[in-house]
Amino acid sequence: MKSFRELQDRSYWMAETLGGYGNALAQVGRFDEAGKHLDQALSLARELKNAPLSAEIIAWQGDNFSYKGDSKSAKSLYLQAEQIASKSSDRDLQIALQLKLADLSVAEGGSRSSIAGLHALADQAAGAGLKYMSIEASLSAAEALIKTKGYAQARHVLENLLASSEILGAQLSLQRVTCCWARSYGCPEMLGCHPRVPEGYPGAK
Secondary structure, three states: OHHHHHOOOOOHHHHHHHHHHHHHHHHOOOHHHHHHHHHHHHHHHHHOOOHHHHHHHHHHHHHHHHHOOOHHHHHHHHHHHHHHHOOOOOHHHHHHHHHHHHHHHHHOOOHHHHHHHHHHHHHHHHHOOOHHHHHHHHHHHHHHHHHOOOHHHHHHHHHHHHOOHHHHHOHHHHHHHHHHHHHHOOOHHHOOOOOOOOOOOOOOO
16 A cells, blocks of 8 residues: 555545555454545545545445444444435445445344335345345345344245355355354354254244
8 A cells, every 4th residue: 555655646546445455454353544544545535526436435434433333423424425326326336335224224223124125125236236235135134034033034035045046156145144044043053054944943844
């Protein structure tokens, strides 16, 4: 990153690189460093008058706060990013931001009101060719159903995901499926197991 700054690079790619680096730092818990890089990236994106890039970086700032457990600040930034993205033609970014807000709503306990929206987002993402995002939205819907004790419905969503070949190439998503499956049977000790119905549990054959 230092070499880019020394070159006084003020391009789109510099803003994208700074933002991506800040986002990566946030994911490994280096929040203060992440915040500095994201602030610099956003300043450059605004200087370039690139609204979609600004929205993406603001969303990364929201992620940084979310990872720290500050959902209030995260939500404020996601809403700001969504407002900017809504005026652009970047449909992928719009769906991604809606998913972040829906996930936050689930985490805050608004599960029941979020389920229909998450199913709709999964369909929108699939229709836009965003298979991974569609999987993530469906998984979030399953998690929301589990929180509201809709266990059978959650398992139906998970079964559909497992039947989809796309899930096999998404290891992190497959782990989430396994986790959700275990929770849907009230069995957290199964988190490392393959998501099959265990003998002795309701519905097992």
